[in-house]
Amino acid sequence: MSEYIKFTCEHVAAEIHPFSGLAELNAYRRKLLHLRLIGVDSNGIGFGNLSIRDGTTHNFYITGSARGGIPELTLADCARVVAYDFKRNWLRCEGSAIPSSESLTHAAVYESDAKAGSVIHCHDSKLWAALLNQAPTSSKTVDYGTPEMAYEVMRLFKVADVQSRKILVMAGHEGGIVVFGRDLEEAFAVLMRDWKEKVAGWGRV
Secondary structure, eight states, X not given: OOTTXXXXXXXXXXXXXXXXXXXXXXXXXXXXXXTTSSEEOTTSOEEOXXXXXXXXXXXXXXXXXXXXXXXXXXXXXXXXXEEEETTTTEEEEESSSOBOTTHHHHHHHHHHOTTOOEEEEEEXXXXXXXXXXXXXXXXXXXXXXXXXXXXXXXXXXXXXXXXXXXXXXXXXXXTEEEEEESSHHHHHHHHHHHHHHHTGGGTTO
């Protein structure tokens, strides 16, 4: 398992069945890859991940760990999270891929907002710096991919306007930004709203 995965993952033998959101997931991954909001950094480490809720359940499909540089994902590059426990730092998943290191963070969003249908975790140092402490922001002492981050996300839903703004900044994870929406279209629109305002004018596009 990757050194960046901080949770214990229990694999269920069953492979995931085709899900209707895979084409949508790939479509928005292509947009994010083009904007370099997900991808692979200079050290060859993949960053950024997307997920789609499985119906009205707390289960969700999420891109696999170390898939940041793959232009088009197949079912083998995704995992279906079917159970999780923040306190135990544990999750159960189906599929051949190891779920993204941020799976517990995605779970915390779905746990906190019944209307959230998709989550995007991306990286952009300029947007991150511009939004830090201007948008709902996690504690700088909380590291990514940990139960503490999951609890921090849920705390922000209670004390900040995360539910309405649909975005949060990870102060302890430089560049890390999380957006969500009813679907990936809305989550991407939330990201673009802030990205175009804060970054596009600086010559990124």
